[in-house]
Amino acid sequence: MSVGAPRGLASSGQKPIAEILHPLSAAEEPLSVSVTVNVEGDKEAGLTNGTPVETSSPASTSSLFNRLQLDDDLEADVRDPYTESTETRDLFVTVDDPKKHVSTMETYITYRVSTKTTRVEFDLPEYCVRRRYQDFDWLRIKLEDSQPTHLIPPLPEKFVMKGVVDRFSEEFVETRMKALDKFLKRVADHPVLSFNPHLNAFLTAKDLNKRQGLALLTKVGESVKHVAGGYKLRARPAEFCAMGEYLDTFNQKLGTIDRIAQRILKEQSEYLTELREYGTVYSSWVGSEEELRRPLEGVAGCVTTCCGALEDLGENMSQDFLPVLREYVLYIESMKNVLRKRDQSQAEYEGRLEAAILRKQEDRTPMPLEVEKCQDKVECFNADLKADWERWQSNKRQDFKQLLTGMADKNINNYEKCQASWESLITLLQDKQTEDKMSETN
Amino acid sequence: MMMADSGSNEEVAVIGNTDITSTESENNIINTMVERGTPLLRKMEINVAEAEKRTGKNTVNMQETYTVYLIEIRPAETVPEGGTPATPDALWRRYSEFELLRTFLLVTYPYIIIPPLPEKRAEFVWHKLSADNLDPDFVERRRVGLENFLLRVASHLVLSNDKIFFLFLTEEKGWREAVLETGFQDKVDSRLKSLSAMFRVKNPDKRFTEMKHYSDELNTVISQLLRVRAKVADRLYGVYKVHGNYGRVFSEWSAIEKEMGDGLQSAGHHMDTYAASIDDILEEEEHYADQLKEYLFYTDAVRSVCRKHELIQYELETLAQDLVYKKQQKEELATGTVRVFSLKGMTSKLFGTESQEQRESRLAALEQSIREGEETLKEKNTECQQFVGTAWEDIERFKEQKDKDLREALISYAIMQISMCKKGIQVWSNAKECFNKM
Numbered sequence: 001m002s003v004g005a006p007r008g009l010a011s012s013g014q015k016p017i018a019e020i021l022h023p024l025s026a027a028e029e030p031l032s033v034s035v036t037v038n039v040e041g042d043k044e045a046g047l048t049n050g051t052p053v054e055t056s057s058p059a060s061t062s063s064l065f066n067r068l069q070l071d072d073d074l075e076a077d078v079r080d081p082y083t084e085s086t087e088t089r090d091l092f093v094t095v096d097d098p099k100k101h102v103s104t105m106e107t108y109i110t111y112r113v114s115t116k117t118t119r120v121e122f123d124l125p126e127y128c129v130r131r132r133y134q135d136f137d138w139l140r141i142k143l144e145d146s147q148p149t150h151l152i153p154p155l156p157e158k159f160v161m162k163g164v165v166d167r168f169s170e171e172f173v174e175t176r177m178k179a180l181d182k183f184l185k186r187v188a189d190h191p192v193l194s195f196n197p198h199l200n201a202f203l204t205a206k207d208l209n210k211r212q213g214l215a216l217l218t219k220v221g222e223s224v225k226h227v228a229g230g231y232k233l234r235a236r237p238a239e240f241c242a243m244g245e246y247l248d249t250f251n252q253k254l255g256t257i258d259r260i261a262q263r264i265l266k267e268q269s270e271y272l273t274e275l276r277e278y279g280t281v282y283s284s285w286v287g288s289e290e291e292l293r294r295p296l297e298g299v300a301g302c303v304t305t306c307c308g309a310l311e312d313l314g315e316n317m318s319q320d321f322l323p324v325l326r327e328y329v330l331y332i333e334s335m336k337n338v339l340r341k342r343d344q345s346q347a348e349y350e351g352r353l354e355a356a357i358l359r360k361q362e363d364r365t366p367m368p369l370e371v372e373k374c375q376d377k378v379e380c381f382n383a384d385l386k387a388d389w390e391r392w393q394s395n396k397r398q399d400f401k402q403l404l405t406g407m408a409d410k411n412i413n414n415y416e417k418c419q420a421s422w423e424s425l426i427t428l429l430q431d432k433q434t435e436d437k438m439s440e441t442n
Numbered sequence: 443m444m445m446a447d448s449g450s451n452e453e454v455a456v457i458g459n460t461d462i463t464s465t466e467s468e469n470n471i472i473n474t475m476v477e478r479g480t481p482l483l484r485k486m487e488i489n490v491a492e493a494e495k496r497t498g499k500n501t502v503n504m505q506e507t508y509t510v511y512l513i514e515i516r517p518a519e520t521v522p523e524g525g526t527p528a529t530p531d532a533l534w535r536r537y538s539e540f541e542l543l544r545t546f547l548l549v550t551y552p553y554i555i556i557p558p559l560p561e562k563r564a565e566f567v568w569h570k571l572s573a574d575n576l577d578p579d580f581v582e583r584r585r586v587g588l589e590n591f592l593l594r595v596a597s598h599l600v601l602s603n604d605k606i607f608f609l610f611l612t613e614e615k616g617w618r619e620a621v622l623e624t625g626f627q628d629k630v631d632s633r634l635k636s637l638s639a640m641f642r643v644k645n646p647d648k649r650f651t652e653m654k655h656y657s658d659e660l661n662t663v664i665s666q667l668l669r670v671r672a673k674v675a676d677r678l679y680g681v682y683k684v685h686g687n688y689g690r691v692f693s694e695w696s697a698i699e700k701e702m703g704d705g706l707q708s709a710g711h712h713m714d715t716y717a718a719s720i721d722d723i724l725e726e727e728e729h730y731a732d733q734l735k736e737y738l739f740y741t742d743a744v745r746s747v748c749r750k751h752e753l754i755q756y757e758l759e760t761l762a763q764d765l766v767y768k769k770q771q772k773e774e775l776a777t778g779t780v781r782v783f784s785l786k787g788m789t790s791k792l793f794g795t796e797s798q799e800q801r802e803s804r805l806a807a808l809e810q811s812i813r814e815g816e817e818t819l820k821e822k823n824t825e826c827q828q829f830v831g832t833a834w835e836d837i838e839r840f841k842e843q844k845d846k847d848l849r850e851a852l853i854s855y856a857i858m859q860i861s862m863c864k865k866g867i868q869v870w871s872n873a874k875e876c877f878n879k880m
Contacts, residue, residue, distance in 0.1 A: 260691065
């Protein structure tokens with residue numbers, strides 16, 4: 001990664017990412033006609049934690065156009081008024097294409113992580129790497145450690161608790177992949193986290209394993225750092241208390257919603273079983289009838305269609321709805337962790353301050369530097385946290401709006417399919433009836 | 443309520459109108475199930491208007507509560523403009539009286555498929571539906587069923603002319619005596635016996651055998667259908683009701699939200715509405731179940747008619763067999779050859795032949811018996827042919843009626859499903875709107 005004079009970046013054009021060679025395997029050449037650089041750093045002179053950002057020339061129209069060619073994330077932008085608009089986003093990530101790897105030691109799944117960016121921090125405009133869950137976990141840990149004052153989005157569950165679930169089943173992999181995609185997108189959208197060097201490495205490095213070895217050791221070291229201290233917090237500012245209370249209640253409500261959704265799935269599944277049998281009885285009746293064959297077959301057919309529609313609804317709910325709920329529970333846990341860390345750093349500051357004041361009173365030594373550092377740390381933490389909280393609330397609103405309207409849509413869809421089926425039966429039978437009436441009068 | 447037009451045979455179509463209310467659909471269905479312009483209905487309207495609870499002393503002098511139904515009849519004449527319709531004649535009947543009437547008809551017209559009564563006790567019940575005979579919903583459905591029964595009898599070409607039936611509609615007090623006076627009770631036992639008897643018929647009319655077989659199949663399949671339908675209803679009830687929990691949790695959640703609060707709260711109300719909607723949906727579906735039940739009970743009546751045919755045929759075959767046997771005996775006696783074993787013949791062989799006189803008197807007795815037997819056989823044959831003729835006619839009528847009625851029932855079931863889907867779409871669309879405002 002080079003920091004310094006901005007380089008000409010090749011435009012990504014309209015090539016699908018699959019056709020683009022792996023950046024480290026192919027010759028290091030720009031892929032097509034180059035266009036001017038555009039990193040929209042102008043809007044932020046500095047990030048919330050003080051890191052300066054490279055500013056450069058404003059966007060040129062053609063590169064802006066190129067950015068708009070990126071199909072995956074364009075829809076997300078259009079739907080998403082709460083996160084940054086297209087103009088400010090310059091880092092797009094996608095997780096897809098799961099593949100199974102079988103080796104002598106283990107079997108595991110990797111996902112394709114595709115990146116498109118115009119940022120200077122990246123050598124190339126596009127990257128394509130394969131990562132496994134372990135790698136995402138590594139990234140998350142590194143982010144947590146290197147950005148302790150920020151809220152890191154959650155990962156899907158590491159271990160599959162419910163013993164019956166198949167780690168390699170299509171549904172499980174699909175669900176997990178969507179969650180990983182969401183995780184990465186949230187990180188990429190974060191004004192601070194997205195510039196984290198570990199993220200860069202994750203997105204670009206061919207082989208992440210070497211770095212991970214060291215990472216594990218450092219992880220242990222840093223967590224020890226956090227545990228030590230043991231200062232007691234005096235007075236938590238009201239706004240952080242309110243956050244804590246909100247999170248607790250919200251957590252509770254999410255749990256309830258999860259239980260209700262699961263219960264509905266169960267009831268629907270049992271209903272489906274009976275409904276299927278119901279359809280077969282109509283089918284079996286057909287055999288002993290003549291005139292009634294058509295209506296009976298019709299009814300059996302409609303019942304079957306309704307069964308199919310209901311099956312789809314159930315699948316959708318368990319694959320799309322429930323995982324998102326659970327993800328938010330994890331998010332709440334992360335947020336609570338950050339609040340705890342903030343409390344700790346405030347406690348540490350207060351403790352040191354008190355000690356320093358006592359010493360000052362005794363022998364008139366000036367305020368030690370560490371106390372000032374602590375104060376800075378707390379103020380930084382509070383500011384970051386507040387910013388992240390706002391962001392999180394706004395994302396949460398958007399996410400749940402989408403989730404719940406999605407649920408409503410799926411239910412509407414289910415009923416529409418059923419209604420159409422029954423209506424076509426009536427039309428069919430009505431036509432037959434007019435046919436019969438006409439032949440009677442003739 | 444039935445209006446009879448003299449001469450016109452039009453039926454009200456149920457198809458095409460998917461937005462009818464449940465009472466409307468009930469009336470529609472009743473109208474299409476019974477053909478107008480038939481004998482009794484040309485002259486009068488019949489309906490079972492109300493139900494009332496009564497208490498009284500029963501046969502063992504104990505207090506009991508029972509329900510009575512008001513039967514109203516009105517002559518079917520057009521009302522002059524500005525005039526008031528004639529007040530109906532009305533009388534009260536309880537279920538057991540309907541049962542008495544039906545038993546009478548069963549015994550008196552064994553070649554007719556007698557329309558069934560609504561069930562005595564609630565069967566194929568899904569959990570919330572009451573199995574209590576005094577439950578208002580059950581009573582209401584029974585009222586409809588009883589009216590249907592009367593209309594079916596009144597529209598039958600043969601049954602509608604029955605005196606006892608007419609008295610049932612017109613004589614509140616004296617009816618019971620009139621029925622008992624007919625002496626039909628005597629035939630009841632023999633009918634029951636014949637229905638359950640085991641006998642082997644050699645040459646039944648194939649059509650009757652097939653019809654009996656069909657009726658058994660229909661009975662099986664409708665029973666299955668009703669049983670599974672009840673389970674389906676139970677499950678669907680559960681699905682809808684659990685959604686009500688969303689109402690509560692959304693409401694609680696909205697309390698801690700700022701901008702999201704209103705949307706969540708209103709969406710919650712829609713979830714409550716959704717959960718409550720299942721009660722009406724399933725109540726309406728009970729009507730479909732009742733239509734199926736009618737035909738389930740009809741299969742018993744069909745079976746009885748087929749069995750009656752078999753019995754008469756069996757009696758005919760037995761008589762014919764007896765006659766053959768007697769003729770053979772006579773021939774033997776006349777020619778002296780013993781082909782058929784007879785005790786008399788055996789004993790005369792063992793103990794000496796009988797006198798000429800004895801032989802001749804025996805011969806005469808046999809010839810008399812044969813003549814009588816031939817008479818009886820002729821009568822039985824006629825009886826059998828008449829039975830086959832009238833019964834088959836009624837069976838054909840029944841088949842047509844069944845096809846039409848069940849087709850209508852299936853169509854109205856489809857309409858009910860459409861209505862349920864529309865309601866579901868409405869509620870979820872409303873909820874979606876609220877979510878969009880979050």
